[in-house]
Amino acid sequence: MTTATAEHVERGFWTTYVFSTDHKTIAKQYLTLGLFWTLVGGLLAGAMRWQLAWPDSAIPLMGEIGPEVYNMLVTMHGTIMVFFVAMPILLGAFGNFLIPLMIGARDMVFPRLNMLSVWTFALASLVMLASFFVPGGAASAGWTAYPPLSAKAAYTGVEWGLNLWILGLALEFASFLMGGVNYLTTVIALRAPGMTLTRVPLAVWQQLAAATLFLLSVGPLIGGAVMLLLDRTLGTGFYAPELGGDPLLWQHLFWFFGHPEVYVVLLPALGFVLEVLPVFSRKPIFGYRWIIGATVVAAALSFIVWAHHMFISGMDPRLAMPFSVTTILISVPFAWVVFAMIATLWRGSIRFDVPMLWALGFLTMFIIGGLTGIFNGSAPVDLYVSRTYFVVAHFHYTLFSAVVFGGLAGVYYWFPKMFGRMLSGPLGQLHFWLTLIFFNVTFFPMHHIGLAGMVRRIANPLQYDMLVPHQWLNVLATYGALCLLAAQLPFVINLLWSWRAGAPAPRNPWNAATLEWAAPSPPPHLNWGPSVPRVYRGAYEYSVPGEREDWLPQDLAPLARSR
Amino acid sequence: MAVRLEVEEIPGGIPAGKVAMWWFLASEIMMFGGLITCYIVFRLGGSGWAEASNHLSMTLAATNTLVLLTSSYTIVQAFVAAERGSAPALRRHLGLTILGGLIFLGIKAVEYTTEIRAGFTPDAGIFWSFYYTMTGLHALHVMGGLVVNGVVLLTAGTAIKHPHRVELAGLYWHFVDVVWIFLFPLLYLA
Numbered sequence: 054m055t056t057a058t059a060e061h062v063e064r065g066f067w068t069t070y071v072f073s074t075d076h077k078t079i080a081k082q083y084l085t086l087g088l089f090w091t092l093v094g095g096l097l098a099g100a101m102r103w104q105l106a107w108p109d110s111a112i113p114l115m116g117e118i119g120p121e122v123y124n125m126l127v128t129m130h131g132t133i134m135v136f137f138v139a140m141p142i143l144l145g146a147f148g149n150f151l152i153p154l155m156i157g158a159r160d161m162v163f164p165r166l167n168m169l170s171v172w173t174f175a176l177a178s179l180v181m182l183a184s185f186f187v188p189g190g191a192a193s194a195g196w197t198a199y200p201p202l203s204a205k206a207a208y209t210g211v212e213w214g215l216n217l218w219i220l221g222l223a224l225e226f227a228s229f230l231m232g233g234v235n236y237l238t239t240v241i242a243l244r245a246p247g248m249t250l251t252r253v254p255l256a257v258w259q260q261l262a263a264a265t266l267f268l269l270s271v272g273p274l275i276g277g278a279v280m281l282l283l284d285r286t287l288g289t290g291f292y293a294p295e296l297g298g299d300p301l302l303w304q305h306l307f308w309f310f311g312h313p314e315v316y317v318v319l320l321p322a323l324g325f326v327l328e329v330l331p332v333f334s335r336k337p338i339f340g341y342r343w344i345i346g347a348t349v350v351a352a353a354l355s356f357i358v359w360a361h362h363m364f365i366s367g368m369d370p371r372l373a374m375p376f377s378v379t380t381i382l383i384s385v386p387f388a389w390v391v392f393a394m395i396a397t398l399w400r401g402s403i404r405f406d407v408p409m410l411w412a413l414g415f416l417t418m419f420i421i422g423g424l425t426g427i428f429n430g431s432a433p434v435d436l437y438v439s440r441t442y443f444v445v446a447h448f449h450y451t452l453f454s455a456v457v458f459g460g461l462a463g464v465y466y467w468f469p470k471m472f473g474r475m476l477s478g479p480l481g482q483l484h485f486w487l488t489l490i491f492f493n494v495t496f497f498p499m500h501h502i503g504l505a506g507m508v509r510r511i512a513n514p515l516q517y518d519m520l521v522p523h524q525w526l527n528v529l530a531t532y533g534a535l536c537l538l539a540a541q542l543p544f545v546i547n548l549l550w551s552w553r554a555g556a557p558a559p560r561n562p563w564n565a566a567t568l569e570w571a572a573p574s575p576p577p578h579l580n581w582g583p584s585v586p587r588v589y590r591g592a593y594e595y596s597v598p599g600e601r602e603d604w605l606p607q608d609l610a611p612l613a614r615s616r
Numbered sequence: 617m618a619v620r621l622e623v624e625e626i627p628g629g630i631p632a633g634k635v636a637m638w639w640f641l642a643s644e645i646m647m648f649g650g651l652i653t654c655y656i657v658f659r660l661g662g663s664g665w666a667e668a669s670n671h672l673s674m675t676l677a678a679t680n681t682l683v684l685l686t687s688s689y690t691i692v693q694a695f696v697a698a699e700r701g702s703a704p705a706l707r708r709h710l711g712l713t714i715l716g717g718l719i720f721l722g723i724k725a726v727e728y729t730t731e732i733r734a735g736f737t738p739d740a741g742i743f744w745s746f747y748y749t750m751t752g753l754h755a756l757h758v759m760g761g762l763v764v765n766g767v768v769l770l771t772a773g774t775a776i777k778h779p780h781r782v783e784l785a786g787l788y789w790h791f792v793d794v795v796w797i798f799l800f801p802l803l804y805l806a
Binding site: 162163230233234235237238241242243268269270271272273274275276277279280283287288289290291296297298299302306309 | 632642647648651658737741742
C-alpha cells in the first residue's frame with residue numbers, strides 16, 4: 054500500500070509541485086495556503102481595529118462599514134486565524150515536514166491520503182473564500198456561531214455565507230482528520246531503527262498529542278454542526294426552545310471541541326520552542342519525560358474544562374465550581390512545561406540567534422497569557438470579565454504567542470532545512486523586535502479596556518458613555534495593530550529574498566542533534582540515501598562532559614565517541 | 617536510486633492500516649457518542665418522547681436490525697474466505713454483505729416515506745429532529761460502507777493476497793452495525 058519504488062524518482066512538473074505525495078512538498082503547500090490566509094485574517098483585524106478607534110469613518114480600501122459588516126469581520130477573523138492559519142501552518146506544514154524527518158522515515162505512512170488531506174484543505178479554503186462573495190456576505194454570527202443568532206438566516210441577514218461557513222469548516226475538519234490519522238500511524242509504524250518512543254523529539258510528541266486531541270474532540274462538534282445546518286435548512290429544532298431544543302446545547306458541543314482545539318494549536322508551538330531552546334542553550338532539555346507526562350495530563354484535562362467558557366451562559370450554576378477547579382488544575386501541567394523551559398535556559402551557553410529570540414518571545418508572552426487565564430478560569434472573576442476585552446487580551450497573549458512567536462521560531466529555525474537557504478539574520482532581528490513591541494502596544498491596553506467594561510464584538514465603543522474616557526486606549530491599540538501589520542514586511546522581504554538568493558544552508562547550521570539535520574538541506578525526495586538512518590541516542594545530548602563537540606547527533610554511533 | 621519506503625508493518629505485527637482504522641473509528645465513536653449523549657440528556661429532561669417514538673414501526677426496525685447483524689456475519693465469512701485465498705467465496709460473502717446493506721437502506725427508505733406521509737417530518741418536534749439526524753447520519757455511514765465493500769469486491773483478486781483489506785472493511789462495517797445496535801433501542805424501544 055505504501056511501497057514507493059524507484060519510478061517515483063522520475064517525476065514531472067505536476068507530480069513534483071502540484072499533485073505531490075512528498076510530505077515536504079505537502080508541507081510547503083500547507084505553508085503557502087496558511088500564509089495567504091494570514092494576510093486575509095490580518096487585514097480583517099486591521100479593518101476591525103480601524104473601526105474601533107475611529108468608529109464609522111472611512112476605512113482605507115473598504116470605505117465606511119456598519120455594524121453588520123463589523124460582525125462579519127469579527128467572525129471571519131476568528132475563524133480564519135484558528136482554522137485556516139494556525140492549523141495549516143503549525144500542524145499541516147510543520148507536522149508534515151518534521152514528523153518523517155525527525156523519526157527517520159522516508160515519507161508519511163499514507164502518502165496519497167496526505168495529498169488528499171491538503172487538497173481537501175484547499176477546497177475548504179476555496180469554499181471559505183467564496184463565502185465572502187455570496188449575497189448577504191460571509192458568516193457574521195461570531196466565530197463560535199452561537200444559536201439562536203446562527204440558527205436562523207433572518208437574525209443576521211446571512212443565508213449562504215453561514216451555510217458555506219459550515220461546509221468550509223466541515224471540509225477543513227475532514228482534512229485534518231486525515232492528517233491526524235496519518236501523523237499518529239506514521240509515528241507508530243515508521244520510526245527508524247533505534248528510534249524508541251523515548252528518543253522521539255518533543256516536537257513530534259506535541260504533534261501526536263495535538264492530533265489525538267483533535268481526533269477525539271471534533272466528533273461531537275461535527276454532530277452539532279449537522280444539527281445547526283439542519284436547523285437552518287430543514288427547520289429542525291435542536292437549538293430552538295419553542296420546538297423543544299436548547300441553544301445551550303451548541304455551546305456545550307462547541308466548547309467540548311473548542312477547548313481541546315486551543316491546545317491543538319498551542320501544543321505544536323510548544324513543541325517548536327522545546328526544540329529551539331536546548332539547541333540555542335547548548336543544554337539537554339530539562340525533564341524530557343516529565344514534559345511528555347505533563348502534556349498527556351494537560352491533554353486529558355482539556356476534555357473536562359469546556360464549561361469555563363459558559364459561566365455566564367445560563368447553564369446550571371452548580372457546574373461552575375467543578376469546571377473552575379479543572380480549569381485552574383490544568384495550569385499545573387502547563388506551568389510544569391514552562392518551568393522546564395526556564396530550567397533548560399538556566400546556566401546554558403545561550404546563543405541569541407533569531408529562532409531563539411522568537412522562542413524567548415513565546416516564553417515571556419505566554420506566561421502573561423497564562424496568568425490571565427487563571428483569572429478567567431475562576432468563576433467569580435469570570436462573571437465580571439467574561440466576554441470583555443480582558444478575555445480578548447488573554448487569548449491573544451496565549452494564541453498569538455503560540456501561533457506567531459512559536460510558529461516563527463519554527464519558521465526561522467527550519468527554513469534552512471525546508472528551502473536549503475539561510476534567512477537573513479538582521480532582517481529577522483528587526484522583524485522580531487518590531488513584532489514584540491507592537492504586539493504589546495496592541496494587546497496590553499485591552500486588559501484595561503476590558504476591565505473598564507468594553508465587551509467583545511461591539512462595533513462602536515463611543516456609544517457607551519463609560520467607555521468614552523478610555524477611547525485613547527482603543528486608538529493606541531489600533532496604532533499598535535497597524536504597526537504590527539507593517540512589522541511583517543521585513544519578514545515577507547526576508548522570505549522572498551532568502552528563498553531565491555539567501556546563503557546556501559549547510560546540512561546542520563545550528564549544530565542540532567535531532568535527526569532532520571542529518572538529511573541534506575533541502576532533503577531529497579524520500580529523504581535519505583540508500584538506507585534510513587539508525588538512531589543511537591536521545592534527541593537532546595548537548596554539552597556532554599568529555600566530548601570534543603558540544604552536541605551528539607542522534608545517528609552518531611557510540612563507537613565514534615572515541616575519535 | 618533504488619530507494620524504497622520499506623516499512624509497512626509495525627514491530628508488533630499489526631498492519632498500519634489497522635492502526636489508522638482504529639484512530640478513525642475513535643473519532644467516529646466520538647461523533648455518534650456526542651449525538652447519542654445529547655439525545656439521552658434531552659430525553660431525560662423532556663416529555664412526550666415515548667408517544668412520538670410509538671409512531672415508528674418496530675417490525676421494520678427489528679427486521680433491519682436482523683439484516684444488519686446478518687451482514688456483519690457474512691463480512692466475517694468474507695474475511696475467512698480471503699484468508700483461505702478463495703476469491704469466489706470472498707465475492708459471494710461480500711455480495712451478501714452488500715445485499716444486506718441495500719436491504720437495510722431500502723427498508724429505511726420505506727420507513728422514512730411512511731413517516732413523512734403521516735406528517736412526521738424533521739421539523740415536527742425535537743424527537744423527530746433527533747430521529748432523522750441520527751438515523752440519517754447512520755444511513756450515510758451505511759452508504760460509505762457499501763462503497764468500501766464494493767471496492768473490495770471489485771478488487772477481490774488483490775484482496776485474497778492482502779486479506780487485511782477485507783479485515784479493514786469489516787472493522788468499519790462492524791462499527792456501522794454497532795452504532796445501529798445503540799440507535800435501535802434508544803429510538804424505537806425506549
